[in-house]
Amino acid sequence: MDVLFLSLSAFGQCSLDASPGDGDHADARKSGGIHLHQRWDPETIAGEPSRWAMTMYLHEACGAESTTMTVTPRHCQPFRAGLGTKFARTLPEDGKTVNRTEAVADQWGLVTAERIEWTGRSRRLQIAVAE
Numbered sequence: 001m002d003v004l005f006l007s008l009s010a011f012g013q014c015s016l017d018a019s020p021g022d023g024d025h026a027d028a029r030k031s032g033g034i035h036l037h038q039r040w041d042p043e044t045i046a047g048e049p050s051r052w053a054m055t056m057y058l059h060e061a062c063g064a065e066s067t068t069m070t071v072t073p074r075h076c077q078p079f080r081a082g083l084g085t086k087f088a089r090t091l092p093e094d095g096k097t098v099n100r101t102e103a104v105a106d107q108w109g110l111v112t113a114e115r116i117e118w119t120g121r122s123r124r125l126q127i128a129v130a131e
Helices: none
Strands: 008-013 039-048 051-056 066-074 086-090 099-105 115-119 123-129
Touching: 008 039, 051 066, 051 115, 099 115, 115 123
Parallel strands: none
Antiparallel strands: 008 066, 039 051, 051 123, 066 115, 086 099, 086 123
């Protein structure tokens, strides 16, 4: 697989992130960071025109047992999302489908899985056209 075309996960709104404050250094939290703990396994990327999946996990040095975050797949090939297309987001656990929610593609063709509840073990996030 050509490295230039690997998909990646854009993380956001992680409950483990430190506060950057309001722009004033005095207002920012001095320890921690933003997006320090989220990881993904590039060997597990799966993409089809109507489905994207990737295995993700929290770094072992994180220290927390769980978190919540958003995930937006980026540089997806051949996965494509048209404006307004509805997608189902699933996060299987122990062989069962759990945390199934819907998301809608935005004007840039991006689908964001909101408020994912995550644990330290590896989990496979899948986003597919809703049936």
